[in-house]
Structure formats: C-alpha cells, structure tokens
Amino acid sequence: MPTASTRVPQQERSRATQARLLEATVDCLVEHGWSGTTTTVVAARAGVSRGAQLHHYPTRTALVTAAVVHLTERRAAELRAEADALPAGPRRLDRVVDLLAAAFTGPLFVAALELWVAARTDAELRAALLPLEARVGREMHRLTVELLGVDERRPGVREAVQATLDLLRGLGVANLLSDDSARRATLLHAWKRQLATLLTPADAPPGSTPADRPPGSERR
Numbered sequence: 254m255p256t257a258s259t260r261v262p263q264q265e266r267s268r269a270t271q272a273r274l275l276e277a278t279v280d281c282l283v284e285h286g287w288s289g290t291t292t293t294v295v296a297a298r299a300g301v302s303r304g305a306q307l308h309h310y311p312t313r314t315a316l317v318t319a320a321v322v323h324l325t326e327r328r329a330a331e332l333r334a335e336a337d338a339l340p341a342g343p344r345r346l347d348r349v350v351d352l353l354a355a356a357f358t359g360p361l362f363v364a365a366l367e368l369w370v371a372a373r374t375d376a377e378l379r380a381a382l383l384p385l386e387a388r389v390g391r392e393m394h395r396l397t398v399e400l401l402g403v404d405e406r407r408p409g410v411r412e413a414v415q416a417t418l419d420l421l422r423g424l425g426v427a428n429l430l431s432d433d434s435a436r437r438a439t440l441l442h443a444w445k446r447q448l449a450t451l452l453t454p455a456d457a458p459p460g461s462t463p464a465d466r467p468p469g470s471e472r473r
Contacts, residue, residue, distance in 0.1 A: 271309050271319075273299040278320035282364035287371035292316060317368060318381045324361045325389050329396055332356065336400045346452070347445050349400045350417065354441060357425035366429065393418060403452050413451040420444060 277299035281290040292313050296306040310316035332352055339348045356362065369386075372379040397414050398405050405411040424440065427433045 270301055270305055274301055274306060275320040275323040278316055279324055279360055279364045282367045283360050287367045314378050314381050318385055321365060321385060328356060328361055346449055350441060350445055354421050357421040358428050362425050409451055413448060417448060
C-alpha cells in the first residue's frame with residue numbers, strides 16, 4: 254500500500270492539476286465564451302491529459318462551476334489583503350469602492366457573465382449556477398460589509414451595501430463591450446459621497462465617515 258510520504262506528493266500533484274484546470278477554464282471563458290470553452294480546449298490549455306481532466310471534472314458544468322468557486326474565493330482573499338493595506342480615515346471608503354469596482358471589471362466577472370447568459374437556455378448549467386450565485390452573492394455582500402467596517406443591523410446599511418454591489422455589477426456590464434471608465438469614474442465619485450452619508454450614523458460627529466473607525470468596530 255502507498256505510504257504517507259508517497260500520498261502527500263500525489264495529493265499535491267492532484268491539487269496542482271485542479272488549479273491549472275480551473276485557471277484555464279476562466280481564461281477560456283474570457284477568450285472564447287461559453288460555446289468555445291469545451292473540456293478538450295481547457296485540458297489542452299492547462300497542459301493536462303484528457304483523462305486527468307475527466308477524473309477531476311467529468312462534465313463541463315462541473316468544471317466551470319468549480320472554476321467560479323475557486324477564483325471567487327481567491328479574489329475575496331486578495332481583496333481582504335488589499336483592503337488591509339489601506340489606511341483608516343475618510344479616504345478608506347473611496348478606496349474600498351474602487352477595489353470592489355475593479356473586481357466587477359476583471360476576468361472573473363467576465364467569465365461569470367458568460368455563464369449567466371448561457372444558463373438562460375441551458376437547464377443543467379442553470380441548475381448548477383443558481384445556488385452557486387446565491388452563495389457568491391451572500392459572500393460578496395458579507396465581504397463588502399467587512400471591508401467598509403459597518404454594522405448592517407443599523408437601518409438602511411444593508412440596503413446601501415447591496416445598492417453599491419448592484420451599481421458596480423451594472424457598471425461592469427456596461428464596460429463589457431467598450432471602455433466605460435470615464436462615465437464609471439463620474440458615477441462612482443457621486444455614489445461614494447451618497448454612500449458615506451448613508452453609512453454614517455446619525456449621531457456621529459460632524460464630518461466623520463464609517464472609515465473613521467477601524468473595520469468591524471461597529472459590530473463589537
């Protein structure tokens with residue numbers, strides 16, 4: 254029987270193979286769309302044998318949904334790390350919104366859009382995607398609350414956070430066919446001012462913002 258020392262390298266190779274497949278899947282969705290993202294194309298791009306690909310992800314639906322989960326989790330970790338480097342103070346809210354806006358124009362968002370459109374007429378993909386999107390939506394909302402350091406139990410905060418995410422998602426779609434950065438910057442500048450007002454408690458000192466407190470301090 255395999256010893257523990259031989260199983261560990263095998264597990265590491267298996268994880269590395271899966272990671273290559275998932276990264277290649279998102280790249281293919283961005284470059285070729287849903288129709289061009291076949292399991293054969295993904296395996297070739299990842300440098301993985303067809304047999305290995307089928308072993309880990311036997312169907313295209315399983316492969317693409319796993320890719321979205323994998324990169325969503327990775328991007329959330331990156332956003333947390335980037336936000337941790339931001340200073341506290343009145344500029345923090347602006348910078349957090351900018352970080353989130355970038356997430357809604359990046360490759361992962363483009364790949365997700367390809368899946369949303371395809372799922373409209375693909376029952377198998379839709380059945381797999383609906384619970385995944387619900388989970389991703391909840392996690393993105395939770396992450397935004399965390400990065401902004403606000404308490405969504407306070408009236409209006411949850412709605413303001415969700416409105417921000419919906420706005421960023423819509424701006425990401427508008428940017429899909431042409432560079433919409435100038436209009437997006439103007440709209441985000443106006444929304445940041447509104448958001449600061451919506452998220453700042455009524456009894457806060459004049460001129461303060463949610464970013465004047467450490468992230469999560471309202472929840473302590």
